[in-house]
Amino acid sequence: xxxxxxxxxxxxxxxxxxxxxxxxxxxxxxxxxxxxxxxxxxxxxxxxxxxxxxxxxxxxxxxxxxxxxxxxxxxxxxxxxxxxxxxxxxxxxxxxxxxxxxxxxxxxxxxxxxxxxxxxxxxxxxxxxxxxxxxxxxxxxxxxxxxxxxxxxxxxxxxxxxxxxxxxxxxxxxxxxxxxxxxxxxxxxxxxxxxxxxxxxxxxxxxxxxxxxxxxxxxxxxxxxxxxxxxxxxxxxxxxxxxxxxxxxxxxxxxxxxxxxxxxxxxxxxxxxxxxxxxxxxxxxxxxxxxxxxxxxxxxxxxxxxxxxxxxxxxxxxxxxxxxxxxxxxxxxxxxxxxxxxxxxxxxxxxxxxxxxxxxxxxxxxxxxxxxxxxxxxxxxxxxxxxxxxxxxxxxxxxxxxxxxxxxxxxxxxxxxxx
Ligand code: SF4
Numbered sequence: 001x002x003x004x005x006x007x008x009x010x011x012x013x014x015x016x017x018x019x020x021x022x023x024x025x026x027x028x029x030x031x032x033x034x035x036x037x038x039x040x041x042x043x044x045x046x047x048x049x050x051x052x053x054x055x056x057x058x059x060x061x062x063x064x065x066x067x068x069x070x071x072x073x074x075x076x077x078x079x080x081x082x083x084x085x086x087x088x089x090x091x092x093x094x095x096x097x098x099x100x101x102x103x104x105x106x107x108x109x110x111x112x113x114x115x116x117x118x119x120x121x122x123x124x125x126x127x128x129x130x131x132x133x134x135x136x137x138x139x140x141x142x143x144x145x146x147x148x149x150x151x152x153x154x155x156x157x158x159x160x161x162x163x164x165x166x167x168x169x170x171x172x173x174x175x176x177x178x179x180x181x182x183x184x185x186x187x188x189x190x191x192x193x194x195x196x197x198x199x200x201x202x203x204x205x206x207x208x209x210x211x212x213x214x215x216x217x218x219x220x221x222x223x224x225x226x227x228x229x230x231x232x233x234x235x236x237x238x239x240x241x242x243x244x245x246x247x248x249x250x251x252x253x254x255x256x257x258x259x260x261x262x263x264x265x266x267x268x269x270x271x272x273x274x275x276x277x278x279x280x281x282x283x284x285x286x287x288x289x290x291x292x293x294x295x296x297x298x299x300x301x302x303x304x305x306x307x308x309x310x311x312x313x314x315x316x317x318x319x320x321x322x323x324x325x326x327x328x329x330x331x332x333x334x335x336x337x338x339x340x341x342x343x344x345x346x347x348x349x350x351x352x353x354x355x356x357x358x359x360x361x362x363x364x365x366x367x368x369x370x371x372x373x374x375x376x377x378x379x380x381x382x383x384x385x386x387x388x389x390x391x392x393x394x395x396x397x398x399x400x401x402x403x404x405x406x407x408x409x410x411x412x413x414x415x416x417x418x419x
Pocket of ligand 1: 092121122123124148149150151152363365366367368369
């Protein structure tokens with residue numbers, strides 16, 4: 001932990017010289033890659049150690065090969081990039097990485113000093129701030145979707161203009177119907193033409209089908225993993241749960257992701273029975289919040305059962321027409337469209353994981369996390385599942401009220417202990 005803090009301090013001291021700061025960032029990632037291979041954390045299951053390497057390597061690859069990388073948001077159809085050999089840099093994860101080395105404050109200040117509203121979500125502000133301080137390498141192109149997150153389009157537009165990078169925005173309608181499937185499919189075709197032109201290579205449809213076949217296999221393994229969560233206790237932390245977003249979204253369809261899911265299933269099958277209380281999270285868990293770290297990370301008393309975002313689309317993608325399949329996947333995401341879809345997903349997850357309590361950490365600036373909160377409260381009341389909502393910030397640590405969080409969290413955990 002101290003090494004990470006010192007690393008963050010070195011970067012902070014060099015923020016005024018972006019070349020140096022970037023060189024230190026790159027060096028740190030290279031060292032982290034070697035360190036993780038040589039000194040794996042024995043208390044962490046092998047699958048999660050492997051996943052951590054995938055995550056570190058993805059950012060490392062971006063720094064080493066920006067010309068073969070794209071900035072993307074979490075919902076971008078990266079299957080197409082994997083089939084074309086392009087590396088996606090998942091911007092929300094990059095912000096999480098920078099917050100992990102505790103430099104988010106300086107980056108948020110830089111974004112706000114450039115005129116970005118302080119009410120914008122900190123995942124975006126950190127990425128924008130790294131753009132302001134030139135802690136980003138210029139990519140050849142970026143893609144984002146209009147769905148779910150209302151901050152995305154503005155963030156991508158701003159940085160694409162600043163870095164003079166072509167941007168493709170996929171407009172994903174709210175409703176699922178045939179007309180909208182065709183509308184999204186047409187955009188995917190246009191986006192592919194743009195990528196082919198910019199990167200000077202053609203998309204091979206057979207390769208795309210291979211990527212999607214691996215994605216479908218990965219989803220099958222994920223569903224089997226889910227079946228085990230009600231009975232088994234996988235030793236994990238909020239950080240590892242968040243790492244799973246790489247596997248469940250941006251890196252789905254890659255060989256290494258399929259290997260990860262195979263390992264994850266083996267780990268949960270071998271794990272001891274669940275003895276303590278199980279807690280499920282809605283949206284994302286606050287991985288840097290001290291009280292949450294104390295009560296949940298590798299805890300025998302309160303197991304982390306996961307969070308819904310990792311399960312937002314579990315259906316098989318049809319191989320017959322891969323682009324139509326991807327269009328359906330985007331439109332049918334549980335977070336897209338009416339809130340009933342999200343409730344249906346949560347209902348299925350409650351059934352499978354059988355939690356003792358559910359926590360929704362309402363991330364500051366995220367309208368989709370806040371919207372529908374009363375519907376969720378009603379749902380959990382009807383199901384008689386203890387439910388806690390807490391306001392705070394996953395990324396910007398100074399936005400968290402440690403004392404208040406402690407009081408409310410401990411009162412909630414006490415209720416759960418006594419049930
Ligand atoms: S937390 Fe909300 S606003 Fe922020 S990136 Fe995620 S979906 Fe968007």
